[in-house]
Amino acid sequence: MSASSAAEAPPGTSSAVPLRVGDGRGSTRARIERAALELFTAQGFEQVTIEEIAAVAGTSRRTFFRHVGSKADAVWGDFAAHVARLAALLDAAGDSVAVLPAVFGAYVEVNDYAEADLPVLRQRMRLILTEPALQAHSQLRYADVDEVVARYVAARCGQAPAALLPRLVATATRAAATTAFEVWLAEEEGSLAGAxxxxxxxxADGFPDLR
Amino acid sequence: MSASSAAEAPPGTSSAVPLRVGDGRGSTRARIERAALELFTAQGFEQVTIEEIAAVAGTSRRTFFRHVGSKADAVWGDFAAHVARLAALLDAAGDSVAVLPAVFGAYVEVNDYAEADLPVLRQRMRLILTEPALQAHSQLRYADVDEVVARYVAARCGQAPAALLPRLVATATRAAATTAFEVWLAEEEGSLAGAxxxxxxxxADGFPDLR
DNA sequence: ACGCTAGAGGCACCCGGTGCCACCGGCAAG
DNA sequence: CTTGCCGGTGGCACCGGGTGCCTCTAGCGT
Known part of the structure; x- marks a missing residue:
């Protein structure tokens, strides 16, 4: 449920088709994303124009859009892969655990980043949670996540994915995950998994102190 | 947490300053919102241009923006008033009820629409939940709601509004409310309050069947 | 009659996003 | 070597949302 850290292709893996892998500083896409992230954090999302990003990335406006689709997408890395991983984790969980723990576990696991990736993750999430335009855009990305979770819950409960329970579990768990990210960002210490x-x-226990 | 139905000023109330109240079909703002709503549902949000809306509303592009701020805002009516009402309800609840029931009650009450307003409400919510651009924009509106709820929970629990518990209650209850709107929209019968x-x-009971 | 003010409209501009075309480099087939 | 294909690139023109600035006009009090 965070921004994906899988911006670059795995270093050891050479594609089947002999793509131009890069110019030593990574693929065009990776250069664009790095430039965008840097400029956004330095000057604010709205203040940066596509032209600037393209210039820093050493390419053109037109090519920017061919690679990242939209200005907001430049922050999200390969989020589709992130969602796919979540789906795979849920799939692998199967019926071995109860539904809610399965969802919780998948969220924790899909957000298990290597120490080295945490700074970039912080940078991304800070932008996403702070900049209004990105906050708005995030809803579209999260909708994909919600659909995956709802489908899993629906399958395990024998309900339609659009029924109340699956949708509710999906949106509520995702809200919890987002909130966990918020507090993780706010305080310097503490692990993401812990949050x-x-x-x-x-x-899961329904806020017993508040009832 | 729905779109506000308070698009028009209360008919009997004349403002302190003698504003031009309208031309018989309501204020300029109301005409713009009606035109926008009608065109959006008929043709889809993206397909309609501001120029078209302005033309149907009998005004100009420039005036459109003076009144509604943005294309997405045309769907939301006076949502700030809606949020203010929610805040007032929570304020009025005080310490008489437990925290969670208070929040639930305020949500139900603030969404207690008159029978006559339900069709427009459906129209608005269908757009907001269906059109990607509006779905994204909704996150910005809901952030205001979340802040109100988080502040209330924080005050009652003696915590900071940015702490985990208040933020979590705010986002989770709002997620639940949104989901309730979804299912209410999907099935023709059934009351909103019930959903x-x-x-x-x-x-509130933490999905006992799923643990 | 005077000026004031608020709402309105026109205009020019910025920027994100898209469609189209032209270019260039690599590569395989002849 | 030449030819033709092809994928990545970049330029260009266009659209539409949003803003700043200026002007006009209608209604107001003095």
């Missing part, structure tokens, strides 16, 4: 587990825990 | 209460109920 996620705390949020999920509170959600 | 809200069901969703809140499931949320």
């Amino acid at each position: 996620l587990r705390t949020a999920f825990g509170q959600l | 809200l209460r069901t969703a809140f109920g499931q949320l």
Whole structure:
């Protein structure tokens, strides 16, 4: 449920088709994303124009759009792969665990980043949670996540994916995950997994102190 | 947490300053919103240009923006008033009820629409939940709602509004409310309040069947 | 009659996003 | 070597949302 860190292709893997892999500083797409992230954090999302990003990335406006689709997408890396991984994790969970723990576990696992990736992750999430335009755009990305989770819950409960329970579990768990990201960002110390587990825990027992 | 139905000023109330109230078909703002809503549902959000809306509303592009701020805002009516009402309801609830029931109750009450307003509400919510651009924009509106709820929960629990618990309650209840709207929209029969209460109920007991 | 003010409209501009075409480099087939 | 294909690139023109600025006009009080 965070921005994906899989911007670059795995270094060891050479594609079947002999693509131009890069000019030493990574693929065009990766250069664009790096430039965008840097400029956005330095000057703010709205202040940066596509032309500037393209210039820093050493390419053209037109090529920018061919690679990242939209200005907001430049922040998200390969998020589709992220969602696919979540789906795979849920799939692998199967019926071995109860539904809610399965969803929680998949969220925690899909957001298990290597130490080295955390700074970039922070940078991305700070932008996404802070900049209004990106905050708005995030809803579209999260909708994909919600659909995956709802489908899983629906399958396990024998309900339609559009029924109340699956949709509710999907949106509520995702809200919890987003909130966990918020507090993880706000305080310097503390692990992301810990924040996620705390949020999920509170959600799962229905806020007993507040009833 | 729905779109506000308070597009028009209350008919009996004349402002302190003698504004031009309208030309018999309501204020300029109301005409713009009606035109926008009609065109959006008929042709889809993206397909309609501001120029078209302005033409149907009998005004100009420039005036459109003076009144509604943005294309997406044309769908939301006076949502700030809606949020203010929610805040007032929470304020009025005070410490008489437990925190969670108070939030639930405020949500239900703020979404207690007159029978006559339901068709427009459906139209608005269908657009907001269906059209990607509006779905994205909704996140910005909902952020205001979340802040109000988080502030209330924080005050009652003696925590900071940015702490995990208040933020979590705010986002989770709002997710539940949105989901309730979704299912209410999907099935023709059934009351909105009922859908809200069901969703809140499931949320409050932590999905016992799924643990 | 005077000026003031608020709402309105026109105009020019910026920027994100798209469609179209032209170019260039690599590569395989002849 | 030449030819033709092809994928990535870039330029260009266009559309549409949004804003700043200026002007006009209608209604107001003095």
